[in-house]
Amino acid sequence: GDSVTQMEGPVTLSEEAFLTINCTYTATGYPSLFWYVQYPGEGLQLLLKATKADDKGSNKGFEATYRKETTSFHLEKGSVQVSDSAVYFCALSDSGGSNYKLTFGKGTLLTVNP
Amino acid sequence: KAGVTQTPRYLIKTRGQQVTLSCSPISGHRSVSWYQQTPGQGLQFLFEYFSETQRNKGNFPGRFSGRQFSNSRSEMNVSTLELGDSALYLCASSFSGTETQYFGPGTRLLVL
Numbered sequence: 519g520d521s522v523t524q525m526e527g528p529v530t531l532s533e534e535a536f537l538t539i540n541c542t543y544t545a546t547g548y549p550s551l552f553w554y555v556q557y558p559g560e561g562l563q564l565l566l567k568a569t570k571a572d573d574k575g576s577n578k579g580f581e582a583t584y585r586k587e588t589t590s591f592h593l594e595k596g597s598v599q600v601s602d603s604a605v606y607f608c609a610l611s612d613s614g615g616s617n618y619k620l621t622f623g624k625g626t627l628l629t630v631n632p
Numbered sequence: 633k634a635g636v637t638q639t640p641r642y643l644i645k646t647r648g649q650q651v652t653l654s655c656s657p658i659s660g661h662r663s664v665s666w667y668q669q670t671p672g673q674g675l676q677f678l679f680e681y682f683s684e685t686q687r688n689k690g691n692f693p694g695r696f697s698g699r700q701f702s703n704s705r706s707e708m709n710v711s712t713l714e715l716g717d718s719a720l721y722l723c724a725s726s727f728s729g730t731e732t733q734y735f736g737p738g739t740r741l742l743v744l
Binding site for chain 2: 567
């Protein structure tokens, strides 16, 4: 079945540091890929998405590129801020199939210190 | 446009009771999905509804059930609550189920 593996956290960075959170996936068909962010006490917010190979999703300085050859969708940001502290989830949706669900990684807790 | 809303936001129940959670999707969205989030198991898919029909169900016992109404609002019910049902229950909506899902703030359920 479909699965998502993302790097174990927690990740602790200083403000303005470079961020990478690795995400790899296993899926049948042609999945769409997503990064969601969860702030303390809240639900999930869509951060960015990519629907086909080589697509780059971007939002609020975050970027991720859909790499079919390496089955990866790594999240990057050039300069993190304290306000980026949250849990980040990589997810896939098998848009070519009919299971109508998201499969999530276990999440990576990011803490950014001033 | 209003986002996904979930009620109640917090709930405390005791073992053996039942609970009903409600979700109102974004206007125009006809697909509603439910997920359970726990520290140990992470985010797990419960079920998905479209036009009042359940199209997919996750690997949860029959104590977990749901339904969707003609206005796309959805409810999920958990009967005979167990301590392990303590979790954040998230609802998500999308136009037809195959596009981006937008999440509500969740209902935090504590079973004592």
